[in-house]
Amino acid sequence: MQIKSKFAASGSSIFSAADYLLTQYDAVNLAHGTPDFPFSQELIENANEAMQAEGSLQAPWEGLMALREKIADKISFLYTHSYHPDTEVTVMPSAKEALFASIAAVVHAGDEVIYFEPSFDSYAAMIALQGAVPVAIKLQAPGFTPDWDLVKAKINAKTRMIIINSPHNPTASVLSEADIQALQGLVKDSHIIILSDEVYEHLVFDEDVHRSMSSYPDLAARAIVVTSFSKVYQVSGWHVAYCVAPAMLTQEIRKVQQYVMFPADTPMQYALAAMMEQPNHYMTLSTIYQEKRDLLAHGLKASRFELLPSKGGYFMLAGFGHFNDLSDVEMVKHLIVNHGVATLPLSAFYSDGADQGILRLTFSKDDETLEEGARRLCEV
Ligand SMILES: Cc1ncc(COP(=O)(O)O)c(C=O)c1O
Structure with missing residues (x-):
């Protein structure tokens, strides 16, 4: 065979x-971006408590409402956009799975997806698995920021999605306000979805700020934003993440999730919902x-x-x-x-x-x- x-x-x-x-x-x-220092004792206690209290019951597919509400509150506090916890916030078993579900939900065979290299190594594989075409645009040293003229040249009728990642793995570059404006200009009046990998959202240095797609109404209207609790609470072995997107996109992402993945572990979701009461952890x-x-x-x-x-x-x-x-x-x-x-x-x-x-x-x-x-x- x-x-x-x-x-x-x-x-x-x-x-x-x-x-x-x-x-x-x-x-x-x-080599590995896996933190090796102790993480919050409070988070461990929250998880232990939830394991005792909640046993082994599976959470709803889209995530515990208690956690989704906290996520929506956090985004509204930090980035001003209001996502509805019921229809626009989805808890995922990992950011990797959220990225996969997002790509699988909206990218069809023959579509083109623009992303930037060097990149987190999963993007191209996830695109190719849909029978779609990964279109890599190289970021140039030393700044490793996108050349938007090159992006413009690559956009055509088949372009379905642009994947961005800021702060960026592996180059540590961060999108500036000028980058955002260039992106806004390029996607205006198009049918392009933005998949924004923001797993390092709380790690921006030297007085700069994280520019989330959620902060820009015109981009948020066409964006799927993915982030991960593993990076927020230094728990690389706990796979709980989430994605937020307009209801129409969320509905499609949840269909992929339901067929391909299980919900994230229940006790971890309770533990994280309790942790999110205190923004000082991520601030x-x-x-x-x-x-x-x-x-x-x-x-x-x-x-x-x-x-x-x-x-x-x-x-x-x-x-x-x-x-x-x-x-x-x-x-x-x-x-x-x-x-x-x-x-x-x-x-x-x-x-x-x-x-x-x-x-x-x-x-x-x-x-x-x-x-x-x-x-x-x-x-x-
Ligand atoms: C840019 C980027 N996206 C996504 C992920 C995946 O995150 P998670 O561990 O939550 O699946 C990583 C992990 O290293 C990453 O660096």
């Missing part, structure tokens, strides 16, 4: 190779992470790496092409094996594997990890 692979081009990835080496060499992990995140970014940057000052601006999110890019001509994949392996520190190659975030001699480092780690990682990188 033969099967035709849907991902024939994907072999074993550098992500799994780096994971394997990381464990084998017990390397300092600056202080930018400060905490900016300090971590600065600690890593300070530790790398004496290194040979060239650090690119990190404006938001969990990541910082570091160039090495000026002192070493290894490929970025070889460099990642070299650093794990010979220096005991794990990073990721930026080429892994491009569909064509573009290699610019740049690595992605994360600072979503405890301070000792960051200091030790930087110390090891200074020896390179």
Whole structure:
């Protein structure tokens, strides 16, 4: 029997190779954006309490109303848009699943979807699974912000969706007001849906602000906004997320969710609803992470790496092409094996594997990890 692979081009990835080496060499992990510091005791207690009280009952597919109401309140407080918790807010088992459900709900075979590379590696695969065409537009170093003229040139009658991600994984760029205006101009009077991946919404540095699609009525009217509790409460192993969108889009997203996914875990939803009573948890995140970014940057000052601006999110890019001509994949392996520190190659975030001699480092780690990682990188 033969099967035709849907991902024939994907072999074993550098992500799994780096994971394997990381464990084998017990390397300092600056590769994965999974926070390794303690998270809120209160959240654990809330979850324990909910497990005792609610047992194992499945939550409604679209999420507990108590949580959806809190989400709607938060968005209205932060970004001014009022989403109706009943028809426009959907709790999802993860941001990844929310992205998949959104793409599957509105993108048909033959449609084109514009997204920006380097990118979170799921977008292109999710688009391709619909029989649609992923149209990658490259972001250029050092700023890695969209070239809107290029976007304009790529838009045609088949363009169904544009995916944006700010703060951006892996480049740490953040959309500016000028970017938003350019986007507004491009989609005006079109049938293009915007899928906005805002999982790092609370991590914007240096006095800048997060520009959510929910803050702009004309964009919110055509946007699906996805965000994730795993990033808000540093619980990368708890998969609870949500998406908000106008009722007409939400209705279609919920159909995909119902056929393909289960609701997010019930006790976690109760625990998160209780946590959301206090906005201070997420309002202080930018400060905490900016300090971590600065600690890593300070530790790398004496290194040979060239650090690119990190404006938001969990990541910082570091160039090495000026002192070493290894490929970025070889460099990642070299650093794990010979220096005991794990990073990721930026080429892994491009569909064509573009290699610019740049690595992605994360600072979503405890301070000792960051200091030790930087110390090891200074020896390179
Ligand atoms: C840009 C981006 N989107 C989505 C996700 C997925 O988030 P979740 O863990 O909630 O599925 C990630 C996780 O790393 C991410 O970096």
